[in-house]
Amino acid sequence: MKTKYIDLIEQTFDFPQEEFQLVENNLHFHDIDLMTLIRRYGSPLKFTYLPKISKNIQRAKKWFATAMDKHGYAGKYYYSYCTKSSHFEHVLNEALKNNIHIETSSTFDIDIVEHLKAEGKISDSTYVLCNGFKRDEYVGKIAQLINSGQRNCIPIIDNFEELDLLGNDIQGNFKVGIRIASEEEPKFEFYTSRLGIGYKNIVPFYENAIKENPKVELKMLHFFINTGIRDTAYYWNELLKCLKVYINLKKICPTLDSLNIGGGFPIKNSLAFDYDYEYMIEEIVNQINQACREANVAVPDIFTEFGSFTVGESGGAIYEVLYQKQQNDREKWNMINSSFITTIPDSWAINKRFIMLAVNRWNEEYERVLLGGLTCDSDDYYNSEQHLNAIYLPKFKKDRPLYVGFFNTGAYQESIGGFGGLQHCLIPQPKHILIDRDSEGNPNTRVFAEQQTAGDFLSILGYNKPKVVESKNLRKKPMANRPLVIK
Incomplete structure (x- = not known):
């Protein structure tokens, strides 16, 4: 037994x-x-x-290269790491050995980017994709990075107001991306992601705010769903909706040349884990290639932002x-x-x-x-x-x-x-x-x-902080409590 x-x-x-x-x-x-x-x-x-960090990065790069070669895909692939998964220096140092790019989420991320840049671990040509809801300090840090020469820093627009905020602080011309507010699975308590701009509003936003703006170049469309990249009808349906937006934008916006499909690769959570990464990547590349061919538009460069897959x-x-x-x-x-x-x-x-x-x-x-x-x-x-x-x-x-x-x-x-x-x-x-x-x-x-x-x-x-001893001459009664003396 x-x-x-x-x-x-x-x-x-x-x-x-x-x-x-x-x-x-x-x-x-x-x-x-x-x-x-x-x-x-x-x-x-x-x-x-x-070493596992580098190994997973190289695996993903190989899978995309193989898929693009198989389908004759004319665009390039860029691997970026979303720092929110783990901000530690040893993680970034290991990941950056593999010629990758960076995705940020908030203000202090930019300080990390500037530190890495000062140490020569990233260059002005490194893509820095700035996601997240942006308020004054984050906008200011992004502008500072672009103004200092980070030519491939691309703020991803999350709401209509951000474009003007960035334009006020950035000195010269700059590139932007737009994040799609994807629709959530039916089981969610809400219908649409709080992040990004709705499908129907993206083309009008480009025509009204970007097309005639001499400072701004629309470079990227960003797509991400909470469930991650999974072989489900929901994922493929949302990807096709994203591709329709890309195609409609590309026809009126020649500078648009990149599609960011976000992150969301699952990681092994059991010895019985079974996920066909190669099939998923091949099918994503095939879907993008086929949709663009049928619409007679150039295929985009593909960006991913793998966080958990990189370090988990x-x-x-x-x-x-x-x-x-x-x-x-x-x-x-x-x-x-x-x-x-x-x-x-x-x-x-x-x-x-x-x-x-x-x-x-x-x-x-x-x-x-x-x-x-x-x-x-x-x-x-x-x-x-x-x-x-x-x-x-x-x-x-x-x-x-x-x-x-x-x-x-x-x-x-x-x-x-x-x-x-x-x-x-x-x-x-x-x-x-x-x-x-x-x-x-x-x-x-x-x-x-x-x-x-x-x-x-x-x-x-606060228990180990030095105690502040009040001076004796400050122990007098407040003026308001002293008796009023009339002479």
Whole structure:
């Protein structure tokens, strides 16, 4: 009878897989021995495996090149990274090794762009696509970037007022894009995205505000839907509507030469994950090519803004099971030495699924459990609602430590969790390490951030600030409270 954890995994999934292998009863991730990391750095532990970022970028570039070659597509492909997925310097440094471009979302993003530019990691020719709802400070930063010579900085117009705001601050001519306000899936509580300009309003907006404006050149049409790029009738229908807008605009706007299909590539959230990236890219390229050919207009250059796809699969978190609580006849709670709310907030906020595997003790019997975090919040757990299946782990034993890994957590978790700031119930952010490889392919690690301390929290909360001593001569009664003396 097969009752061991390894039996369960091999019967349920195709295992081992490209990034996961079992060596001497311990889990390896991209050939990195996770137990070695635990012995060296302890747990809880977060890590970023940097080579995965470059690998995914190169995969996408190859898929688009292959599809364009197959269909004789005359346009070019540009890969851009949307920084909101992870703003960290080590992420940008790794991504920019691959000749990519940048998409920004808010004011401080531009400061990051200027920092990267000062260090020579991007150039004046790098595309900087500025999305998001723009108010004065963001507009000013975009204008500053364009005025300093960033000739391929393209603000994506999100509402009718932004064009005038940009024109007032930008000194010379500039390029813009327009974001389409796509229609949402029927299950949404609203019909149209709050972002962008409606399908029917885009051509009139161009004719009334851009066509005769000598400073402005319409370069790009931007298309994005919340569900991401998926093989559904909804996605293909919205793409075709977008192409109709592009074709109508192209016929009256010769400067329009780029279509930004946004981001939204899914990432692996289970060992049973199945997504045909190559088919989707080939079909997108084919649809654009065919629609433009039938309308007798030039095909656009294609831009993508992949965020989660770029960085998501590079991240992971490791916890130790501290204790098991038998709460009733059926439910066993394995308590981890951290908090899901603190470290992978998407797991409780939006029931996001991540790959979860035991790190050690694969050759032992398993049991069904629930995973609980350390906070006193009833939502600090991870169970079958978030996970693809019920959670099974090697049986808890007090004298045999059990470690659990969550994988592909690299996008959004640090920014949503408030990295370096206050955490729920003051559960500290764990130590974070970076894993890279040298020129010979050997792994090397370094600590990016130590685990938060009580002193870190106390400083944020104001307890460690120096006290201001009031001068004695200021302790007089206020003038209004003094008795009125008449001489």
